[in-house]
Amino acid sequence: MSYPGPVDQGITQQRLSLGWQNVLDLVFPRSCRSCELPLSQSAPRKGLKAWLCQPCMDHLDPIQAPYCDRCGEPFSGPMTRAFLCSNCDGRRLAFDFAVSGYKAHGPMRELIHQFKYGKDISLRAVLAAALEAGLNDPRLEQTDLSEWLLVPVPMHYFRQMKRGFNQSWELCRMLHETTGIPTASVLRRTRQTSTQARLHRKQRLENLRGVFALRRSFPWSTQPVLKGKKILLVDDVLTTGATAHECAKVLKREAEAEKVVVITAARG
């Protein structure tokens, strides 16, 4: 896999010498973002282990093969060739495939909950590190990601006002910082929808029909050309894939994007 590389953001943690990082650790000791116990000084500076202690890491469930070729739902048991899960088999999905870092339970579920509903924006770096694990998917590893675009799932204006931020956009920005892949907020929500959490798959699809559209270009803000582009659609969690499907539909049918791959921190 190749991508443009980290964005130079001035004095970042990566640019500080190890000596200075150790001094900073003494003054501001790092602690686990899940259980709040102190992190060991030898804890890595990058990736999820820079944010979570080993016992919390041990409680995470990374998405590992074999998994559904379309939605990434892991399957326990030996599987020697590509397969579709019962949810995806026979279902027309607009995105090409979905990759996720971890299963959405245990500490990962708590972190996402705290990020979204606890409005703790500082967790975006932790969840972006979880999301980045999805880039290790073999189908992306063989790709030159510098030609791709990171696109967030849009939030309705009123809901974003209430939360203070759009979690997908924040994850996009963090992923852009570590990979250099350009971001483009090209989608908008045309109306507010009731929360998806308690709805079944069919209800979710009904609830979301026609809810996404392309942002318009204005003389002062031109939207990038998406025709023939490859897009990584970024979100925090993938559950039924209904949201991702609706977004991908607009990106492919209206904007004529060539490919849409969904990347999320967790898989519900």
Ligand SMILES: [Zn+2]
């Ligand atoms: Zn911990």
Ligand SMILES: [Zn+2]
């Ligand atoms: Zn599936």
